[in-house]
Every structure is written in C-alpha cells, then in structure tokens.
Amino acid sequence: MERSLELLQGTLDMLILKAVSLGRLHGYGILLRIQQISQERLEIQQGSLYPALYRLENQGWLAPEWGESENNRRAKYYRLTAAGRRRLENETDQWNRMADVIAGILRITPGEL
C-alpha cells in the first residue's frame, strides 16, 4: 500500500469539521469518510479521533445527538453547528493562504533572489 501522508498537526480538526459538514456522522463514519474523500491517501490514527471529537464538541463546533445506526445500533452522531461552519470557513481560508505563501517560498529559484 502507498505510504499514507503524515497528518500535519491541527489539520485533524479541520478535516473532521469538513467531513461532518457533508452530513451528520458518528465517529466511525467520520473516520471512513475522511479516508474516502482523501481517496484512501489519508489514514487517521484511531486513537486521536475521539479526543479531537470531544474537544470540538466542548468548543461548540460540533453538536452531538444519539440516534440509530445503519444496523439498528445506538450510536452517537455529530453534526456541524453554525459556529462550526464559520470555523471551518475561517480555517479553510487560512489554510489556503498559508499554502499559497509557502508554495511561493518553495518555488523561488536562485535566479529570482
């Protein structure tokens, strides 16, 4: 299997918010969705998922609710709150800008100095 890219610190939160923005999910579902939308190139450490979920919930960006899963088991679902949506937008914006800046730096050739 291709070596999965290492996840930068702090991006996990962003990815979770994005995953949930596409529709409410339980923890395992979030894991699968991230794998799915990254086209299997990202594999999340399962151990770090739940602490992150709890943190995001504590900060008010995710709202939990109990419901029934596909196989009729009780599961805890998360959905994005309005504040969470704003947070996701800000983070995305910041990420893009940062990526731009860094890409620019990395592109510089000795001739452009």
Next chain:
Amino acid sequence: MDAELRFHVEACENDLIARGVRREEAERQARLAFGGIERTKEQCRDAIGVEVLSAFFRDVRFGARILGKSPGFSVVILGSLALGIAANTTVFSIVDGLFLRPWPVKAPERIVNVGTSRTKEPSFGTSSYSDYRDIAQAAAFSDAVAYGLRGGYISGQGQGTDVDIEVVSSNYFAALGVTPLMGRAFAQQPERRADEGHSVIVSYQLWQGYFHGDPGLPGKTTLLDGKQFTVIGIGPRDFCGLRRGWSPGVWVTTDGWITMVPGEDSLYTERDYRWLHIAARLRAGLSIGEARAQLQTLASRLALDSAASNRDIVFAIRRPSDQAGKEANLAIYLMAMVALVLLISCANVASLLLTQTERRKHEIAMRKALGAGRPRLICQLLTEGLLLSFTAAVAGVLLASLLMQVVPSIIPTVAVINLRLDGRVLLFTACTSILMALCFGIAPAVRAAQSSLTSVIKGDDSVPGHVTRRLPLRTWIAGGEIALSVVLLASSVLLLRSLLYSQQIQPGFDTRKGVLMLSVAPPMLYGYSESQAASFFPTLTERLESMPGVVRASYARRPPLTAMETGETRSVSIPGVTGPPEAEHLKIRYNIVAPKFFATIGTRIQRGREFEPLDTPSQVPVVIVNEALARKLWPGQDPVGRSIQVGKKSCRIVGVVETGKYVSLHEPEQPYLFLPFTQVFSFESVMLIETAGDPAAFAPAILKATTAVDQHLPIVGAVTMRAYMRELLGEQRSIATLLGALSILGMLLATAGLYASVAYTVDRRTHEIGVRMAMGARQSDVLKLVLGQTMGLGTGGAIVGIAGAFAATRLISGLIHGIAPGDPLSYAISALMVSAVALLASYIPARRAMRVDPTIALRHE
C-alpha cells in the same frame, strides 16, 4: 462515552468481517487499530478537563492502599510529621493571640493607637487625661477612648486578691462596640456619669474565677482597695481590653479610680500626669495621614497654650499591628525555629519516600508503559504526598489542641492569651501541610518520572560503571538537615549561656541568704489611720524577731529588685550647685526602707550606717544613697554628712551602699536613693525576714504570728527570696528550655535521617564495595570512601548552619546577655557537636560496609 467507543470498535469489526476476515481475527485487528479504550477515554476526558477531579480521587484511594501496605513505615512518617505540625500550630496560635487576632470590637481595622512623643526623642508613650480630651475632639476621629493599666486589691468575697485594673474613659465600651455579657456598660449621659464613680465591670475570667461564675453578680457590691463598688456588668468572654498580652480583671472609670485612690483627681487637672493609652476610631473615609496632620496642629496649639506641660510634646499615631517590636521578633524567631524542626522532619520523609519510590520502580514503570504521561505520574505521586501530609495534619491538630492546654503552664507569659484553634490557625495548618507535601513530594515524584523504563523492566538495577559524580539528591537533603540542626543548636547554646550568665549576676544583695518576703494588704485599706499603719510594721517586726529561728526582720516599700517599679522618682539636687536644668535636678528612683533593711538582705554598706529608730520626724531628714549616685554627685569624695535636696526637703546623707539591680537584672548601673520609713510614709510595704535555715520551713509559723497581730489584715503573699529570684528569670528559662527541646528534637531527627541515608547508600554500593575490596582495597579505604562524602557534607552543612544561625539570632539579640550574639565559642561548640553526632551516625553503617565479605558483595544485586 463507553457505548460510543464500543460501537466504533464493533463497527470496525463488522467491516472487517464483511471483507472476509474471521471473527476472532477481526476482533483482534479492530481492537489493535483502535488502541486502548481506557486510554482513549482518559484522553477524551482530558480534552474536556473533567479528568482532574476523578483522577484525584483515584489517586487518593490508591495512595491510601499504598500507605496501608507498609504500616510501620507509614506510622513513623505520620508520627514525625504530626509532631512537627503540632509544634508549628501551637507556636502560631501563640503568635496569633499576641499579634494577629483582631480585637473583638466593632470594625477593628478602623481603630488606631495615639501616643505621646517628644520632639527631641521620638517615642510612643502614654498621655494625660486633658490631652486625651483634646485629641478626642479631633475631627478625624469619630470616637476616642482612654485606658490605663493599674492594679488594686479586690475583696469582699472571702479571701481578697490582687487584681489588674483597667481604668477607662466612660465611653470605652460604647465606642468600641463591646456589649457586656450580662448587665450593662458605663453610662454615658453626663448626669449619670457621677454615679459611675462607684461602678465596676468585672471581666469574664475574674467572674468565673474569683466570683465562681455567680449568675446574680450584676447588682451586687464588692470592695476595691476597701471601697465599695457595685458590679454593673460582666465583660464578654473573649474581650481582654486593648492591650495585647495583658488582661484586666475589672474595669472602672476614671471617676471610679479616684474613688479607689483619693488624691488621684490630679489626673484630671495635671496635664503632665501621663499614664493613659489612647485608642481612636478613624472616621469613615479619612486616612491616618489626615489624622496625623490634625494631631500635629493640635500639638502645636497646645505647645503654645500649655507650654509648661506640652512644650515639646507631639502626638503620634500607630496601627495596632505596628506595636510589636521586641516581642514580635521573639515570636518570629520561635516560629522560624519550630519551622526548622518541621523542615528537618520533611527532609527525612523526603528521603524515605525517595527510597520507597525506588522500590516501587516496577509499579511505576508499568504505569508508564500503559501510557501514563510524566505530568500524570508526578500528579499521582504528589497526591500521595498530599494524602500523607493531610492525615498528619489532622493528627497534628489534635496533638496541638493538647499542647495548647499544657503550654501556658510552662511559659507563663502566654497564659494571658486565649490559645485556641480558630479559623486562622486552622488555615495556617492547612497551608503548612500543602507546603510540606510539595516539599517532600516533589523530589521523589520528579525522580520517579525520570526513571528509565526499559532498564527498570529488565531488572537492571545498578548500572555498572555508573559513578555518581554529581552528588545524589539524598546527600543534599542530609547536608541541609545538618545545617538546620546547627542553627537550632547554636541558638540553644547562646540562650543557655545567656541564662547561666544571668543567674550569676549580682543584684546587690545576698541571694543565698534565707529570706522570706511577706506582703500584707495595705493597712489603711482596712481601717488603719496613718499613724496606726505606721506603727503596725515596727510592731510586727518586733514580734517576728522574738520568734526562734528568725535572725532579723525589716520592711520596705517594695522588694529590693522588682519589675513592679512604677517608675516613680524623686527629684534630687545638690543645694548651692548651679548648672543646666537637666543636670541640676536629677530624677532618681527610690525605695523607702526600715532599719536593718540592708543587713537583712545582705547589701554591703560601704560608708556610714543604716537607718535607725533614732531617725525620727523631729530629727534632721536623712537619706542613704547607692554608690552610683555618690559617684555621680561627688566623684572621689565621701558623701556621708553632705546635704542633698530631695524634692523640697533638705536631707543629710548618712550612708552609702553598694550599687545593685533595682528593676531588672540586666539594667545598666543606675543611681538609687533610700528614704527612711521612720520619716517618710508609705502606703504599702513588704516584710523581709531573715531566718536561720530554710525560710520555707519557718513560713507557717511566721504567717501565724502575723495573723496574730491583726487577724483581719489579709496576707497577700509570701515567697522566699530564692524562689523569687528564680522566677525573675522565668521567661528566659522558658525560652531557653523550649529552644533546647526543639534543638534536641531536630538533632535526633537529623541524626536518624543521616543514619538511614548512609545505610541506604552503603546498601546500594555493596556491589561496588565488593569489587573494590576484591581489587585490593583495605577496610580503611572503604571507610574513607563512605565517610568521605559525609565529612564533606557535614562541613558544608555546618558552615551554612553557622551563617544561618548568625542571621537568625539577630532577632533575639535582646535576650542574649553577657555574650555577643556573634560569640564564636558558642557557634564552634554547636558545629562541633553536630559534626560529632553526624560522624557517629555515619560511622555505624560504614563499619558494616567495611566488614563486607567481598564474595558476598559481588553477588549482591
């Protein structure tokens, strides 16, 4: 949370099964992929901060189990900590009672003290009534009260007794907001004020003691100095006036005092009769600075209006907490010393815990392997430490309450304070325990967190070739304990030598003589006229001298050496000699004595004679001076026969006696005057009876003879001169004893700690020692190896200790007499003693090291 996480794992499992993996295999892989459920739970909780509290309780339960596993060990630790805490709590409650506890009055933080000072030499002294009235008018104060410390004699309820009296302005209770327990306070309306001249308020302690808690006391009458007074109220239980460390038995108004002592009405008229303390309540919103300014204006005005009395008088304001001075220093010093003992105790505990931590290596390593982070580990170990210290604190508090019952009888000076465990004291104990826990918990905790995981699990204990060049923590701890012990011991030695010196001081009379001092109540309070009172004592003297065993008897206004000296002086000058006013009129202290006084107490007469019965009022007034006074007025000449002006009388000097101590054993030489009883009247006196043999044996017979002369005249006290002198040094002795006890305790603890420390080190290095011996090291080399470190830290500790002791004794330099606070001999003695003990403590385990059989040692793990 649990359900959620399990769901996740199950879902993962199901997915794997759906992909064709076998059930058990799927379960295993799912679980592996997820990691530890418990750990994740912990992390989740951490993420939202709930973890702390539940972790704390878990740690507490675990800590309790650990303590339970080694009960002997735990008991020793708890015991020594509890002792340390008990001592600290007790000393703190003393300090609290003396300085910190606010008065039980209304709004005590707004109350300040006002005192009289002089422009040339700033001080803070008592004031006169007239000044008080002016000060009370100042706009800065909403109220002002005056109070004076006096004494008297209360009777009427069987045997009478001396009583401390606080003479107060009539608004005292009202202005302070103190409500009597029963009855009422002094009336304030002008028309009723005159009645209060016969009213007295009895303190709670006197009510319980002398009046046996009589519930019907308000309204009854009693006698003060023989005058009838009505008890109008009883003071509240914890109100003892405003003077720290002094507790009056009764309160009377200034009018009441004049009733007791006729002639004292001069307190109203004489503006320079200064004996009242003043306390005032600052008006809301005003500061001390503003009050000071107003008083300055007042003082200037009075300096002009009443120049005779107030020419160089200014008024000063102090917050009650500033009053302390010498006593505060002593209190701080005692607290520091007690804290040192506690520190040594903590150091021992730290050492012990370090040992225990090393033994728990495996358990800790497991925890780390299971994912406990460093902070978690430190937290857990600290919590165990907290548990230990809190348990010790509870035991310590219980012990302290016991100590507080005992201490007032050992140190009489604190008897006046109501020692109790109130909020402040308990808060202090709690803070001390937390500090303690940190103190001895940090070291083992950090050490544990640092330990290398793999080496521990492998069982690889002693790392070969690992020579400790850096001194181990334990050595520092032991060195610190030695330093602290030196501090304690040095103080002890200084105080002890001070005490010995004080006991040798010559007070100007023969303390080894068998003399009994007998006081009767002033006869004039019991119906005697002045002439009858004057003849009472010679009659009694004759009667006593006729008794077998009595060598001679005399009497004087007050004992030859007494702190009860009220500071009264007579103005003395030499007629015909002119000079600056201060030199012309000397204020000299005096005593009024009877014939044979000096012979009875054993004072040497250097020139001239004693007073004789011939020195009657019709003859020339005579006086006797002490050598210091003679030297001052007629240096190098014989003063006998010369004239001297005492007050308004011209007197002739008939004798010179050796200079002695009159107020305090440690006073500098002072001039003193003796006046004859035959010519000068004294209200009260004390009998001095010289006996052949132990005066205590003759006491009953003497008392009987005295009562036979007049059975209605109460005997107030009888004490032998020897007992009296012993008691003079009572406070000094108490402090020296206390410090001696503390230093012995400290040294014992430090020695035990050092012994354990060296023993442990030897144990750990047994393998190394075996190697060395196998390689040819001699027994003495091994000894040097083990002791070398101890010697080093002993020397270092001693040096630090001496420096510390030197700094600390600055605080009590007032208590050290006869030697300099920096006396090298005392410090040297202490350092040597501690070093010797430390050496001995290390030698014993070291000897065991020497005897080690190399073959056994090499196999030692």
